[in-house]
Amino acid sequence: MLLAHVSWRNKMDPIFQSLQTVVDRYDELNEQLADPEIAGDGQKYMALSKEAGEMRETVETYLHYQQVLQDIADAEDLLDDAEMAPLAKEDLNTLKPEKEALESQLKILMLPKDPNDDKNIIMEIRGAAGGDESSLFAADLLDMYRRYAEKQRWTLSIIDETLTEVGGYKEVAVMITGDNVYSKLKFESGAHRVQRVPATETQGRVHTSTATVGVMPEFQEIDFELAESDLEEEFFRSGGAGGQNVNKVSTAVRLVHKPTGIMVKMQEERTQIKNRDKARKLLASRVYDFYAQQNEAEYAEKRKSAVGTGDRSERIRTYNYPQNRVTDHRIGLTLNKLDRVMNGELGEVIDALVIADQTAKLAELNNA
Numbered sequence: 001m002l003l004a005h006v007s008w009r010n011k012m013d014p015i016f017q018s019l020q021t022v023v024d025r026y027d028e029l030n031e032q033l034a035d036p037e038i039a040g041d042g043q044k045y046m047a048l049s050k051e052a053g054e055m056r057e058t059v060e061t062y063l064h065y066q067q068v069l070q071d072i073a074d075a076e077d078l079l080d081d082a083e084m085a086p087l088a089k090e091d092l093n094t095l096k097p098e099k100e101a102l103e104s105q106l107k108i109l110m111l112p113k114d115p116n117d118d119k120n121i122i123m124e125i126r127g128a129a130g131g132d133e134s135s136l137f138a139a140d141l142l143d144m145y146r147r148y149a150e151k152q153r154w155t156l157s158i159i160d161e162t163l164t165e166v167g168g169y170k171e172v173a174v175m176i177t178g179d180n181v182y183s184k185l186k187f188e189s190g191a192h193r194v195q196r197v198p199a200t201e202t203q204g205r206v207h208t209s210t211a212t213v214g215v216m217p218e219f220q221e222i223d224f225e226l227a228e229s230d231l232e233e234e235f236f237r238s239g240g241a242g243g244q245n246v247n248k249v250s251t252a253v254r255l256v257h258k259p260t261g262i263m264v265k266m267q268e269e270r271t272q273i274k275n276r277d278k279a280r281k282l283l284a285s286r287v288y289d290f291y292a293q294q295n296e297a298e299y300a301e302k303r304k305s306a307v308g309t310g311d312r313s314e315r316i317r318t319y320n321y322p323q324n325r326v327t328d329h330r331i332g333l334t335l336n337k338l339d340r341v342m343n344g345e346l347g348e349v350i351d352a353l354v355i356a357d358q359t360a361k362l363a364e365l366n367n368a
């Protein structure tokens with residue numbers, strides 16, 4: 001059934017003017033999805049269903065908003081009726097705040113979408129300044145993200161790692177898959193600083209160490225294609241655990257992107273095919289990230305937000321263990337619950353970052 005066009009009586013700004021276009025497109029998609037010919041084309045049907053699904057919340061909120069506007073108009077018409085006026089005033093006291101809340105919600109829903117928001121991610125964590133302590137902190141950050149991923153019902157798997165003698169990570173790369181992973185974790189890129197007494201410290205002094213986090217959307221070949229002529233591929237025997245097959249057959253893969261010199265090794269899986277697939281995904285994401293950062297002007301504009309540039313060298317957060325405090329320097333957020341954050345309760349921090357980003361984008365739109 002096509003959605004009706006309901007007239008509304010307030011002055012619309014450009015954001016709201018484009019909402020009817022969304023509704024029209026949603027109607028069109030639903031008509032197409034009802035077409036038996038399209039229903040028989042699985043790939044096309046899934047693509048159209050995905051597009052309609054992404055619009056659904058916006059359309060439903062907009063229709064609710066239009067109904068509230070109509071209800072306000074009806075209630076105002078009753079204000080001159082002595083008998084109905086008290087009820088009309090009561091309705092208006094409820095409807096007007098609801099109208100304002102829906103307007104704010106619609107503005108956020110109509111903000112330009114990051115095309116990568118629904119993608120899985122590849123996250124790289126590296127120990128930086130601080131020697132062994134920085135590698136241990138890198139391991140702690142990985143554990144924090146692992147716990148957060150579990151709470152989101154995402155899947156986290158290690159795809160590459162370099163361990164240190166003390167049980168930390170010189171560097172580790174993981175893939176996190178699930179719903180809208182990039183949208184929630186894209187603001188984690190940057191330098192994370194820890195202040196605490198290291199296990200190896202005998203005088204009880206607080207040391208400062210850092211680890212860097214890089215978050216890259218996972219790219220399929222359809223999104224970002226690596227030219228075969230730019231790749232150098234080599235298979236070799238894995239040196240890791242995994243059974244007899246791993247050490248007897250050349251299951252591990254090494255990929256080099258010749259134009260950039262970026263190299264990826266993969267030996268986590270038991271088969272050559274799986275290692276090759278993972279290696280190509282990781283390489284595609286690293287090459288994309290490399291080129292994005294090379295073009296600084298375009299990259300800065302693309303990543304510009306209230307929560308920083310996304311550059312791995314930018315100090316974004318401090319974890320102060322003695323005071324059980326975590327501070328995100330980009331938005332001035334301080335929480336005295338570091339123990340809970342390290343246990344994967346990142347929601348409050350991530351929600352604040354998303355809201356700050358949305359607020360900045362709304363201000364930019366309103367000032368345009």
